[in-house]
Each structure stands twice: as C-alpha cells, then as structure tokens.
Amino acid sequence: MEDPTLKPDVRATTPEELAARKKRNLWLGLALAGFVLLVMITTIVRLTTGTGISGRM
C-alpha cells in the first residue's frame, strides 16, 4: 500500500503560470540564440580579417 506521506506535493500549474513560463523560455531561447550568433560573427570576422590571430596581424 502506498504511503501518503511520500506523495509529492504537486499543485496544478495555472494557465497564467504556464503562459509566463512559456514567455520566459522563449526570451531565454532567443537570448541564447543571439549570443551564439554574436560569437559566430566575431569568429568569422576574426578568421576572415586575421584580427587577433597570432602571426597574421
């Protein structure tokens, strides 16, 4: 028989909380994608112009 004290205290998430979480995740995802894009751009620029690469500039 299942011990009721071991049951996790689970509360149903409200639609507002779900919407807020979705919005937060979307912004986090966009921020991460933006960061990756910026790192990619700096890498490409450094590789194509030779800036900061030892022996080239």
Added chain:
Amino acid sequence: MKPRIMMLVVFTAVAGLAAASGITGVMMHPAMAAIAVLAVALGSGAAGAINMWYDADIDAIMSRTSTRPIPSGAVPKDEALTMGLIMSGVSVMLMWLASNWLAAALLAFSIFYYGVIYTMWLKRATPQNIVIGGGAGAFPPVIGWAAVTGNTPLDAWILFAIIFFWTPPHFWALSLLAHKEYAKVSVPMLPVTHGARATRLQILIYTLVLIPVSLSPLATGLGGWIYGVTAGALGLVFLACALGILRSKAGDEGAPGADMKLARNTFLFSILYLFALFGAVLAEHAAGLHFPVFGA
C-alpha cells in the same frame, strides 16, 4: 535595467569609439564595433540590475523609484541578481571577443564600480557617493576608445573627466528636488547631510571645474570648431543655471515654485549638455567635420 542611463552610456561609448577612429585612423570592423557597443549596453544593464537588486528595499519606499521592476513586483529580486550577474559575464566576454582584453577589463571594472563600489560601499555611507561613484558612468567613452585602439591615451581620459565632473552638478540638481525622499531612506545625499545651501554652492564649484575640463579637448586636438562652439556656448548656459541656483532657495523648506523649477530645468539642461558635447565629438569624428582649433 535603467533605459535612460543606458542610452547615455551607449551614446558616450559610441562617441569614444568614433573619436578614437577619427584621431588615430584605426578602424574597427563595423560588425565588431556594433557588438562592442552592444556589450557596453549589456554591461550597463547588468550593473543597473545589480544596483536595483541591492537597493530594492529603499527603491520601494521612494516614490521616484517605487515603480522599478523589483518593487513593482514585475521581477523577483533573486532573478534580478541572477540576470545581472549573467549579463555582466556575457557582456565582458562579448567585448573581449569583439575587441580586446583592455576594453573587456575596463567594462568589467566599470560594472564592479557601479554595482559594488558605488551601490554597496558608497551610496549609503558618504555624501561624496555620487562624486566618487560618478566614475562608473564616466567609463563608457574610455571603453569605446580602448575597443578601437587597445590603449587609453589622454584624450580618452579627458572624455572620462568631462562625465566625471558633470555628474555632481547634474545629480545634485535632482537631489535638491528629491532630498526628502533620500532623507526618508537615510541615504546621505549632500542636501540631506549638509543642507540645500551647501549643495547649491557645490553645484556652482563643480560647474566651474567642468567648464575648463570640457574645453580641454580643444587643446589636445580632440575637439574642433563644432565642439568648441558647442562646449563654450552650453558651458555658459550651464554656468548661468548654476549661478541662478546659488542665488535661489531651491531645496530649502518652503522654497518658491520658481526656484524648484530652476533646479529641475538645470537637471534637464545638464542631460542636454552632455548629449550635445558628445554629439559634437561624434559629428566631428564620425561625419568628417573635425576642423581643429589650434592648427594640427
């Protein structure tokens, strides 16, 4: 984040970046320059988030700051700190990737300066809080300059000095209007600790220091005719405002409405003054309108 401060920070950083290119002839790749400016904006936002996390208790009490994200409940306090720390790291890393270690180190130090030295150590401890703390807001043009050239010559520090000496009269004009709010939360702003009269005198003294400092770019060749005329004319207006404030009762108990309006107008004018000065630097060096006053 504090959008209006961020705007000023970004603008002065762009001016520093343009001036460095104009003076030295070193050009940054446009994409790298854009990322460096973004890094400064992110760093400024990060420092603002750390400031608002630490000051959430007093921000909730003062009506001017009670609508900020933490006291208004829009952002949980711990999340603001996390966001501030992550953004600090990201901004410094991006600056390093886009430019060089010196610009990244200066950005990291300026975030530390604002978030820790000013916010945590000075603001609630001394009436000199905004004088010393003003250094934090003065770094952006130096960072912009360092991003381009990898060093910080005298011209970069002159731009720093302009913002540094501009901060006290700018902020004290505001504090003459809001000193009761600061007294309510025991923040030792000058009008709270030394009274409105002493503050009005200090506004004039710092304005008298600011004017020659603002004209020093003419001597080094950083500023040309456009800058000179702008700094000279607006400096005289600033001086007139400071003298007017000295003669007024602004900040005193029961001060006439006109005197309080003068303090408010001086505060607003000081913002225009800094934008105009750095706008002139930007116009001269980014638009090729730099005509030196003293030969060169």
